[in-house]
Amino acid sequence: MATKASRTAARAMMSPSVILLLGWMLIPLALTLYFSFLRYNLLMPGGNPFVGLENYEYFFTDPAFQTAVVNTLLLVGGVLVVTVVGGILLALLLDQAMWGQGIVRILVIAPFFVMPTVSALVWKNMFMNPVNGLFAYLAQSVGLEPFDFLAHAPLASIIGIVSWQWLPFATLILLTALQSLDSEQLEAAEMDGAGPFARFRFMVLPHMARAITVVILIETIFLLSIFAEILVTTNGGPGNASTNLTYLIYAQSLLQFDVGLGSAGGVFAIILANIVAIFLMRMIGRNLDA
Amino acid sequence: MARAISTHRKALNTAIAWLIAAMIFFPILWTVLTSFKTEAQAIADPPLFFGFDWTLENYTTVQDRSNYFRHFWNSVVISVGSTLLGLALAVPAAWSMAFVPSKHTKNILMWMLSTKMLPPVGVLVPIYLIFRDWGLLDTQIGLVIVLTLINLPIIVWMLYTYFKEIPGEILEAARMDGASLKSEVLYVLLPMAVPGIASTMLLNIILAWNEAFWTLNLTAAKAAPLTAFIASYSSPEGLFYAKLSAASTMAIAPILIMGWFSQKQLVRGLTFGAVK
Numbered sequence: 038m039a040t041k042a043s044r045t046a047a048r049a050m051m052s053p054s055v056i057l058l059l060g061w062m063l064i065p066l067a068l069t070l071y072f073s074f075l076r077y078n079l080l081m082p083g084g085n086p087f088v089g090l091e092n093y094e095y096f097f098t099d100p101a102f103q104t105a106v107v108n109t110l111l112l113v114g115g116v117l118v119v120t121v122v123g124g125i126l127l128a129l130l131l132d133q134a135m136w137g138q139g140i141v142r143i144l145v146i147a148p149f150f151v152m153p154t155v156s157a158l159v160w161k162n163m164f165m166n167p168v169n170g171l172f173a174y175l176a177q178s179v180g181l182e183p184f185d186f187l188a189h190a191p192l193a194s195i196i197g198i199v200s201w202q203w204l205p206f207a208t209l210i211l212l213t214a215l216q217s218l219d220s221e222q223l224e225a226a227e228m229d230g231a232g233p234f235a236r237f238r239f240m241v242l243p244h245m246a247r248a249i250t251v252v253i254l255i256e257t258i259f260l261l262s263i264f265a266e267i268l269v270t271t272n273g274g275p276g277n278a279s280t281n282l283t284y285l286i287y288a289q290s291l292l293q294f295d296v297g298l299g300s301a302g303g304v305f306a307i308i309l310a311n312i313v314a315i316f317l318m319r320m321i322g323r324n325l326d327a
Numbered sequence: 328m329a330r331a332i333s334t335h336r337k338a339l340n341t342a343i344a345w346l347i348a349a350m351i352f353f354p355i356l357w358t359v360l361t362s363f364k365t366e367a368q369a370i371a372d373p374p375l376f377f378g379f380d381w382t383l384e385n386y387t388t389v390q391d392r393s394n395y396f397r398h399f400w401n402s403v404v405i406s407v408g409s410t411l412l413g414l415a416l417a418v419p420a421a422w423s424m425a426f427v428p429s430k431h432t433k434n435i436l437m438w439m440l441s442t443k444m445l446p447p448v449g450v451l452v453p454i455y456l457i458f459r460d461w462g463l464l465d466t467q468i469g470l471v472i473v474l475t476l477i478n479l480p481i482i483v484w485m486l487y488t489y490f491k492e493i494p495g496e497i498l499e500a501a502r503m504d505g506a507s508l509k510s511e512v513l514y515v516l517l518p519m520a521v522p523g524i525a526s527t528m529l530l531n532i533i534l535a536w537n538e539a540f541w542t543l544n545l546t547a548a549k550a551a552p553l554t555a556f557i558a559s560y561s562s563p564e565g566l567f568y569a570k571l572s573a574a575s576t577m578a579i580a581p582i583l584i585m586g587w588f589s590q591k592q593l594v595r596g597l598t599f600g601a602v603k
Binding site: 043044046050051053057058061062072127133137141143144149150151152153156158160171178205206209214247261262268287291296300302303304306307309310311321 | 426446553554585
């Protein structure tokens with residue numbers, strides 16, 4: 038039984054975490070919001086006058102904004118398609134009986150533990166480089182011209198790199214969900230004459246639906262903030278061809294030193310992420326009651 | 328009854344799975360192999376798989392030229408430091424939420440989680456300016472603080488799901504048997520909580536080690552951990568594949584090994600208990 042004294046103690050034990058997180062959330066948020074209404078450039082001395090919605094106007098009418106929104110959607114959507122479809126297939130495969138399952142699983146999840154800057158640079162140089170990369174060698178060995186991936190298909194290349202990093206995550210979570218499926222039910226269905234496709238469509242897929250949703254939502258939160266991979270491979274270029282919202286806001290804030298403009302972008306990014314977050318939080322909250 | 332599977336079928340499964348696993352793992356294997364080549368062998372045409380003279384030269388060169396271990400040490404300090412600080416804050420919090428729940432517990436947990444959904448770039452400007460004004464840019468302590476705060480929700484959540492699994496009745500039983508508070512904590516609670524705390528710690532070190540937004544934006548030369556140091560290879564001069572590979576191999580090896588040990592916890596920690 039929780040006594041009054043223990044409740045007071047519990048509150049005291051919780052408060053450091055709560056207070057720190059509250060500060061971490063509220064102070065920067067309030068400052069971002071505040072800066073977004075100022076004309077505030079670190080390179081221009083003088084007061085930082087209040088300019089109302091001017092920064093938002095600049096941010097939304099900047100041609101780079103539209104490109105960045107489209108790129109962000111393509112990047113998130115592209116990686117989601119590859120990792121979710123690939124993850125389902127891999128999870129189904131890894132769930133089969135085989136020799137050395139443990140080792141296969143270790144090899145498959147390994148990319149998730151590679152730091153973003155390493156995986157981006159390894160892919161950029163050792164695979165996608167048009168002169169010395171392995172892909173160029175493979176292309177030449179079958180008589181094709183080497184392709185300069187990051188110059189001619191920068192966004193698709195980054196989608197490829199990021200998918201390689203996130204495929205293990207999707208696979209691991211979907212596999213965990215798959216393994217909780219009752220195999221006797223599947224056998225019963227098989228005996229009743231359900232083919233492999235029917236079993237997948239009407240039994241396996243509905244069972245995994247929840248895990249798939251969780252994968253999509255969590256990946257979306259992280260993928261909206263993809264940064265390091267773009268920074269070390271293309272710097273957002275050529276032009277703005279691989280600039281996403283995160284990179285655009287970074288460039289405005291820390292490369293052009295336009296604090297006001299970057300803050301307006303930041304507010305937009307926060308709203309965008311919150312839309313996704315609401316759905317994710319609902320799913321997790323439902324699970325907490327159960 | 329388990330389904331009887333023909334050896335034939337099993338062999339086919341094995342072959343396909345190993346082939347795909349090898350393809351997924353290949354970039355890592357290739358990096359490790361390249362790290363033992365000379366720069367000329369690293370870009371040899373045709374590519375060399377095993378028939379080259381293995382050398383450790385790249386590892387020593389990387390250290391000599393760029394003081395690699397300084398950055399390695401920064402990574403260790405930042406990831407371990409932020410994890411320990413996070414645990415110190417989160418253990419009491421998760422403990423009280425699991426054992427003395429109130430009607431607000433769920434709301435507090437959900438709210439903590441929501442702070443994790445905040446896109447870092449949304450608060451980049453104020454954090455950068457605060458760090459600049461307080462002299463925290465490019466310092467270990469600055470990064471320890473930021474990484475503690477961004478990972479605190481995950482630590483609290485993971486610990487909470489582990490502590491929830493400790494049955495409260497055991498505590499009551501111990502108390503009835505006359506255990507003092509001290510021995511209750513020491514001999515009953517702690518042994519049951521240690522595995523959960525250990526897995527939380529492991530996963531959090533991995534996440535902090537690989538964090539590549541704040542580490543890139545808040546450090547320069549002095550406090551740069553490996554994420555930021557490796558990024559400096561993006562504009563190289565001359566031949567550098569073998570050195571890049573050596574630097575990369577050392578950066579990912581420790582975390583790869585820890586990651587393999589924490590597969591199961593990964594699912595729990597990254598889905599906030601939504602998938603078990």
